[in-house]
Amino acid sequence: MNVDAIKTVSVLGLGTMGHGIAQNFAVAGYEVYCFDQVADARDSLVERVRANLLQLEEAEFLPPGAVDTILARIRVVSTEAEAVGAADFVTEAVAEDLQVKQELFARLEADVRPETILASNSSSFPITQTASLMKHPERAILTHYFNPPHIVPVVEVVPGENTSEETTCTTHQFLLNIGKKAIRINKEIPGFLVNRVQTAMYREVWDLFDQGVASAEDIDEAIRGSMGMRLAAVGPLKVNDFAGLDINVITYKLMIQHMRGDKEVPDKMQQLVDEGNFGVKTGKGIYDYTSKSVQDETACRDQKYLALVKLFHTSADDNQ
Numbered sequence: 001m002n003v004d005a006i007k008t009v010s011v012l013g014l015g016t017m018g019h020g021i022a023q024n025f026a027v028a029g030y031e032v033y034c035f036d037q038v039a040d041a042r043d044s045l046v047e048r049v050r051a052n053l054l055q056l057e058e059a060e061f062l063p064p065g066a067v068d069t070i071l072a073r074i075r076v077v078s079t080e081a082e083a084v085g086a087a088d089f090v091t092e093a094v095a096e097d098l099q100v101k102q103e104l105f106a107r108l109e110a111d112v113r114p115e116t117i118l119a120s121n122s123s124s125f126p127i128t129q130t131a132s133l134m135k136h137p138e139r140a141i142l143t144h145y146f147n148p149p150h151i152v153p154v155v156e157v158v159p160g161e162n163t164s165e166e167t168t169c170t171t172h173q174f175l176l177n178i179g180k181k182a183i184r185i186n187k188e189i190p191g192f193l194v195n196r197v198q199t200a201m202y203r204e205v206w207d208l209f210d211q212g213v214a215s216a217e218d219i220d221e222a223i224r225g226s227m228g229m230r231l232a233a234v235g236p237l238k239v240n241d242f243a244g245l246d247i248n249v250i251t252y253k254l255m256i257q258h259m260r261g262d263k264e265v266p267d268k269m270q271q272l273v274d275e276g277n278f279g280v281k282t283g284k285g286i287y288d289y290t291s292k293s294v295q296d297e298t299a300c301r302d303q304k305y306l307a308l309v310k311l312f313h314t315s316a317d318d319n320q
């Protein structure tokens with residue numbers, strides 16, 4: 001299907017990710033049919049998206065008065081079949097359960113038109129596996145968003161072994177058209193691209209924390225104010241070019257011998273989980289939170305993310 005043929009889209013699963021993904025499409029001008037198997041998720045969708053949109057309006061990402069027009073494009077429906085029947089492009093953001101996703105993709109084939117593209121937002125399952133029960137897996141693709149998906153620009157587009165080139169090109173272009181920075185991943189590997197790099201960094205950061213090399217606050221500040229800002233500005237490979245590859249070879253050889261290299265979960269991370277401290281969702285992780293502080297910190301975090309998104313688009317334009 002040509003990208004211009006996409007007129008109507010559908011989002012299944014309206015939780016943390018799904019509601020923001022639906023919002024992206026509505027902001028870009030598409031009618032979005034939305035379904036979640038839980039009534040509360042359906043009933044609360046419009047208000048959750050409204051809150052996000054008001055934040056975007058305040059940050060001048062949206063013109064004043066656009067919120068209601070955007071919300072009018074969101075159609076919450078009460079069955080899966082109704083959600084996907086008219087859709088040219090379906091995105092699922094349901095639970096991270098392989099069997100649930102496999103059965104969903106197989107079931108959707110009966111309800112959608114032959115050319116409809118089916119995209120999964122799975123964080124971990126390759127689309128080849130998710131689409132394994134489908135008769136036409138060439139229409140299935142992975143589009144991996146990052147939380148919060150209505151703010152973070154990048155979406156990884158990962159075709160599977162059986163995804164057609166047409167599906168991949170159309171999906172990639174469609175996501176570019178709706179304003180995302182769609183990145184085509186050429187090889188279907190676990191963790192795709194971003195989560196692999198992130199996990200490599202987490203391993204070292206948690207190890208430093210385990211060793212007591214610095215406090216949690218100091219680790220966060222050190223990375224934010226050095227590596228973090230450089231990564232946001234130019235990206236990890238270009239940072240190397242600016243540093244000088246000759247210097248990099250020397251430091252890499254020296255450092256790599258001292259880096260954590262095993263596959264165990266870092267001690268403190270496991271301990272916090274064993275104690276039931278999962279982070280903001282339980283009120284305690286590495287730091288302590290109250291429900292008020294979570295609200296305030298989330299709003300503050302999103303403001304910072306939005307400021308970075310503005311900078312990201314500036315630097316992306318500079319590079320063109």
Ligand SMILES: NC(=O)c1ccc[n+]([C@@H]2O[C@H](COP(=O)([O-])OP(=O)(O)OC[C@H]3O[C@@H](n4cnc5c(N)ncnc54)[C@H](O)[C@@H]3O)[C@@H](O)[C@H]2O)c1
Binds near residue numbers: 013096146147
């Ligand atoms: N949370 C993240 O940071 C993140 C980032 C990238 C990708 N993902 C992926 O996105 C997907 C959704 O994650 P989430 O964090 O939004 O989860 P979530 O639990 O917040 O939301 C999932 C929603 O899907 C609904 N649901 C479950 N099964 C369903 C079905 N069969 N049909 C319709 N609705 C169904 C649930 O009721 C729930 O509202 C997962 O595959 C996850 O791996 C999550």
